[in-house]
Each structure stands twice: as structure tokens, then as C-alpha cells.
Amino acid sequence: MTHANRIRVLNPVGEVKPHVLAAPALPSDLRGKTIGFLDNTKANFDRLVADMGGLLRERFGVKAVVLRRKANAATPAAKEILEELAKACDVVFAGSAD
């Protein structure tokens, strides 16, 4: 529709349908906690995690570190891996080395 040298056009950007997700709060203290790492398989993530796991134990009193690896970087982690990490860990870091 055009009015006196003006044109009315529509916004092409999509809109998000609101979703409510309930996520537990992160622990304020990592002492005695179990930390998980989800390795995306890209080069050197395993080395980074080895160092981070050591630091978490030494400096923050983390009880255990669980490392799991996806089949490859391009697909989501298997349901079994996610379920295992959710069950065993208090906090999980998703790896994104590249």
C-alpha cells in the first residue's frame, strides 16, 4: 500500500514462540561436586580438559571429573551420553574446541 510517496512493507524476521525451560541453579561452590565434560572431538579439547580437570580438583575441591566424547563434532551427543552425564554430574561443560 502506498500513501503520498510512502510505502508500507512487512518485517521479514521470524519470531520466537516463547518457551519456558526450568533449569536448576548452578552450584555456588564446586567442593565435593562431580564435573562433566562433553568432548566435541575436535583437536586438543581432550588436552584442555585434562588441564581443567586438574585445576578443578586442586583449586576448587571437585570430587570427580567425568569425560565423555561425542561420535563426531557435527552431530548431537547420543541420548545415552546425555543421560549418563545428567545422572552422574552436578555441572557439565559442553566442549566447543575448534
Next chain:
Amino acid sequence: MTLRSEVLELADSADAVYAAFCERDWCDGLPIIPPTAERVEAMLASVAGDPEESLGPLPPLWREATLEKLAVNAVMAGCLPEYFPVVVGAVEAMLDPAFNLYGVQATTHPVAPLLILNGPYARAIGMHGGAGCFGPGFRANATIGRALRLILMNVGGGWPGRHDMATQGSPAKFCYAIAENEAANPWTPLHVGLGYAPDRSVVTVFGGEGPHNVNDHVSTAASGILNTVSDTAATLGSNVKWYLSQSQLLVVLGPEHAATIAADNFSKDDVKAFVFEHARLPLGKLKLGGMWGIQDWPRWMMAVTDDQALLPVVASPEEILVVVAGGAGKHSAVVPNCTFSRAVSRPLTRLRAHPFSTP
């Protein structure tokens, strides 16, 4: 028809509208057709469904792919209303989980969804599968392909460097849409091979790299041409082979190459078998770079120790798709996939009555 999109009032000049859309990151850098309500309504009238109907949330930002938003972007791309059912069918196909659109949108790899249209609707709307089909000059190809990209950017939210993390991108990300040249195909067209009737109109999306050229000016037998195809399909830098279970190859044979191969009494399955057996790389070469060390291979391939052993780039001949497209000349193309997306096909199911031949 009730439209829900935000309305902007702009100066009614091509320059002003173009500038306004560029400023907002709402276009691909090229001029657009202003998406007025009248144009969007005409687009929507070509498909069954309400404007607010969503085909699903489109990654990576998970915005709803409503028919209205798809239509706004199709108008901007320059689509005629009769092109819109193809755009909608392609979005439906891309939202199949097997296509892994999140990966296609967000990866550093230069992948774009290649749209292939088969069946009578391709002919009805002038979707081109002949000379220069991957290039410019054909409104249906250019605007349908562009509409998909605008949708992926504006609805999906995949902007270069911001959610679309492609290191270099690809010219194929502007527009990547062809018809199969069914008239020049000595075998069955792609959709018939997938089990659809020849008179169905079917859109296929394939998450591929740009076309890799296959120049063979000298071979007069199937084996020669397919040796060249196979060599083109097996390169260290391409994604296929590193994640073997997800690797697919699309072989786009030019009509002259296809005729030569068929004259040797090769079936399409023979083509696939030959390429599967010959598109291989020696273990020693695979060790030189690429994704060596982080590959995802079956146990038997991981156990190979002979550097001379020739390893396949796809898991089986069935992972090789063969279509015929192009015009005169001795060129074909190989389109390797991104290895995290499988080809998906959908019949056009939302067509409303139109002035063309019945699909």
C-alpha cells in the same frame, strides 16, 4: 487474509527500501522487491495453509517458519507466486531432522542447501535444468534459491559470522537451486528412484559444497568418464569420508556424459557401484591432513594399517545420488555433502489451483 508481521513505512523509492533493508541486516546485500501486504498475500494464495501456520522453529535461533514469514522473504527474493509452493516444500524438507539444519546453518564448513526440483511442476514454472543451470539467467532458479537463503538468514537467524559461522562461505549460499534435466536423463529421474511416481513433483534438498567440476573431454566409454568423476569425488580437503556414516555424494552428470555412460549399458546402479569402488583415497594420503586423527570411521577402517590401502569416501553405493543436469558439453559435477546432513525429499503437497499443468 490477516497478516501479523510488523509494518514499516518507508519512502517509496527503490533506493530507500533497499537501504532500509540493508541497514537492518534484512537482506543478502542485493536489492529486494518491497514486501508489501498485497504482494505477500498473492504469494500466500498459491499454497494451502493459514499465514500464521508454522512449519516449525528454524535453527539456529529457532524462530517460527510461518507461511507468512516465508512469503515475505519469497517476495523480497523476487519469486512469482507460483514459485512459492517449491519454497515451502524445500523448507519442509530442510526441517526434517535428517537434514540437520542446525548443523547446516551454524557450521564453519561452506555448505548450502542445494534444491533440486523434479516432476511436472518444474517444467510448469520454468525451473531450469539445462545449459548453465547452476549459474545466472533463470528467474525460477535464481529467486527460489535466493528465497531459501533469505529465509535461512531472516527466519533462521543464520547471518555470516553471527550464527552462520562459515569460515569463508560460498557463492552457493546466495542461490543454489536447479531442476533435473529429466528429458536428457537416460535413466529414471531422482524422484522416481526414490519411489515417487513420475508425475509427482518433488523437491529435494542436499546439504552440499559448491559443485566440483568434472572435465572429461576425451573419454568415449563409461569407465573413462566415471574415473574422472571418481577422482573429483576423492579429495583430501572435502568433508566427505571423515565422518563416513553421514557422507553422501551427489553426482550431477552433464547430458553428454550421461549419454556416453548409458551407451555402455550402464544402469544408474552401475554408475553408483563404479564410483563407490573408484572414489577412494589411500590411507597414506589421508594421514597428510584434512581431519586425520578426529575422523569417525567404522571399526574396520580404523584397523587398516597398510598405507596403500584404498579407503572409500562414502559407506555404500546407496550414498551416491545421481542426477542429470546441464546442456551441451563435456562437463559434469560432483557435489560432496557436509557429512552431517542427509538429503531429504518432499512432494509438493500444498499446491493450489494454478494456470499451469497439473503437478
